[in-house]
Amino acid sequence: MKILVADKISPKGVDFFKAQQGYTVVEAYGSSPEQILELVKDVDAIAVRSETKVTAEVVAAAPNLKVVGRAGVGVDNIDIDAATERGVIVMNTPGGNTIATAELTFTHMLCGTRPIAQANATMKGGGWGRKQYSGFELMGKTLGICGFGRIGAEVAKRAQAFGMTVLAYDPFLTDARAQSMGISKVTLDDVIAQSDYITVHMPLNDETRGMIGKDAFAKAKDGLRVFNCARGGIIDEAALIEAVQSGKVAAAGLDVYEGEPLAEDSPLRKLDNVVLTPHLGASTAEAQESVGVEVAEQMVEALNGGTVRNAINMPSVDAKALEALKPYLSLGEALGTFIQQLGGECIESLKITYFGKITELDTLPLSRAIQRGFLKHIVEQVNDVNAPKKLEELGVKVETTSSNTDTSYQELVEVQTIDATGKSRTVGGTLFTRRQEPRIVHIDHHGLEVNTSGTLLVLKNQDVPGIIGFIGTVLSEDGINIANMSLSRDQGEGFAISVYELDSVPSETTQSKITGHKDIEKFRVIEL
Numbered sequence: 001m002k003i004l005v006a007d008k009i010s011p012k013g014v015d016f017f018k019a020q021q022g023y024t025v026v027e028a029y030g031s032s033p034e035q036i037l038e039l040v041k042d043v044d045a046i047a048v049r050s051e052t053k054v055t056a057e058v059v060a061a062a063p064n065l066k067v068v069g070r071a072g073v074g075v076d077n078i079d080i081d082a083a084t085e086r087g088v089i090v091m092n093t094p095g096g097n098t099i100a101t102a103e104l105t106f107t108h109m110l111c112g113t114r115p116i117a118q119a120n121a122t123m124k125g126g127g128w129g130r131k132q133y134s135g136f137e138l139m140g141k142t143l144g145i146c147g148f149g150r151i152g153a154e155v156a157k158r159a160q161a162f163g164m165t166v167l168a169y170d171p172f173l174t175d176a177r178a179q180s181m182g183i184s185k186v187t188l189d190d191v192i193a194q195s196d197y198i199t200v201h202m203p204l205n206d207e208t209r210g211m212i213g214k215d216a217f218a219k220a221k222d223g224l225r226v227f228n229c230a231r232g233g234i235i236d237e238a239a240l241i242e243a244v245q246s247g248k249v250a251a252a253g254l255d256v257y258e259g260e261p262l263a264e265d266s267p268l269r270k271l272d273n274v275v276l277t278p279h280l281g282a283s284t285a286e287a288q289e290s291v292g293v294e295v296a297e298q299m300v301e302a303l304n305g306g307t308v309r310n311a312i313n314m315p316s317v318d319a320k321a322l323e324a325l326k327p328y329l330s331l332g333e334a335l336g337t338f339i340q341q342l343g344g345e346c347i348e349s350l351k352i353t354y355f356g357k358i359t360e361l362d363t364l365p366l367s368r369a370i371q372r373g374f375l376k377h378i379v380e381q382v383n384d385v386n387a388p389k390k391l392e393e394l395g396v397k398v399e400t401t402s403s404n405t406d407t408s409y410q411e412l413v414e415v416q417t418i419d420a421t422g423k424s425r426t427v428g429g430t431l432f433t434r435r436q437e438p439r440i441v442h443i444d445h446h447g448l449e450v451n452t453s454g455t456l457l458v459l460k461n462q463d464v465p466g467i468i469g470f471i472g473t474v475l476s477e478d479g480i481n482i483a484n485m486s487l488s489r490d491q492g493e494g495f496a497i498s499v500y501e502l503d504s505v506p507s508e509t510t511q512s513k514i515t516g517h518k519d520i521e522k523f524r525v526i527e528l
């Protein structure tokens, strides 16, 4: 495996890569976009912080790329769509730099309350300025936190320790969590109108861009203090500059900017009561060691075919849950591959239903395995990362449900296709309990017992004598052994469904002989 470490991550993380047998590590910090395009040509994985941009062009230039690992939280420097389309796993290390960023935010809040940075500059310049640098207290003030995730919550704890009242705006924050944290969950308008301090801790996207802008400043209290250690642009820089100049905003602290590095001539650099740091949120020894080692471990695990943790574009499952799911994954893939070949063309919908014991497990990876199996013979380079996207592009709608309806099995996985004419086909599978062996147990609800590998001949015929003999004869003329056979008779309707497990695919001549038999309605050769 060849790993490109494109940004400076902890040496312990780099050493972890180097310690793996068969791994080559290329460290290329500060490379230009052109150099990156050249460097990725033969790499299997790229490790980055926030400097290197993994664009669609970079993904396209790296045919062997399997994993992009971000030592940190924000993945806005990675083109997730391009990676997903190509089946490249994108993973981050949430949590490793939470405390570092929460503490930096709090440092900014303190600096925006007591003019430490400004007093320090005066002292270093030979001055004293004691009268000039009086400040305020945090105690008794209201802090509004927009984005109450990992970092937001840690900032809240520190604010409470300083005697502040905390309000939070986060559409995904539950009442129970707000209550347990001793904070008030409010609307964005309330945060803006009631806060003395506002800090933002959310990703930058179309909803959050400019969330604290001209309108917000107009509705805010005079003398508001604002802080952004999340992503540049959540607080509109032009509006902030105006609000600071007009005195509406008394102090601000920024770690992140609309453009990074911040332009040398940015007016922000000239505002006395705005304290700036150069994207240092995660820059502590502890955080860097934590995210550097974590990203390396996660990437190696994924590259070696193990558990995929903290993936942005595929379900992450912990090792124990994955171990429990393992036997089901090959069943899932086989059911998907089977139904795609049975269902025929113009499939519009794929319905996955879980029954019984399996509903107690995290079935997301299994659903991915079914989708991957479905695409196996139709799309090249399909994996668990890009399968849903590929199905969407093909116009196949995927629906997954769990059912508590009783079946004849302890657990059952059922996959149904519906084509453009509304015709439906269904296959069901389970694990035979003692040895956890996957089996197909029904086709269109006709009970059978079929292995989930190799070549299958699926037949629907009139329930008349001689069919099995005929199939045996034509296959033996073709030199094909039958490894196993399963039959289901519908005596009421007068037809039978049978599945022959074959050693190889029947020739065209043999298939035409089968087609020519007057009592055989239809057949399919399915390759699992």
Ligand SMILES: NC(=O)c1ccc[n+]([C@@H]2O[C@H](COP(=O)([O-])OP(=O)(O)OC[C@H]3O[C@@H](n4cnc5c(N)ncnc54)[C@H](O)[C@@H]3O)[C@@H](O)[C@H]2O)c1
Pocket (backbone or CB within 6 Å): 072, 073, 074, 075, 094, 095, 097, 098, 101, 146, 147, 148, 149, 150, 151, 152, 169, 170, 171, 172, 173, 201, 202, 203, 204, 207, 208, 229, 230, 231, 255, 256, 279, 280, 281, 282, 283
């Ligand atoms: N300055 C740095 O060096 C640094 C370091 C670490 C993280 N960060 C950034 O800080 C931010 C927060 O990180 P985190 O680890 O707390 O992430 P998180 O995922 O734990 O929390 C983000 C929170 O934002 C909320 N959210 C999402 N959309 C929202 C919206 N429209 N309105 C309000 N809330 C919304 C989510 O519900 C979530 O609770 C991220 O943008 C991350 O990239 C910066």
Ligand SMILES: O=C(O)CC[C@@H](O)C(=O)O
Pocket (backbone or CB within 6 Å): 049, 050, 071, 072, 073, 074, 075, 097, 279, 281, 282, 283
């Ligand atoms: O790598 C860094 O220093 C920045 C990290 C930070 O922006 C993040 O989102 O985790």
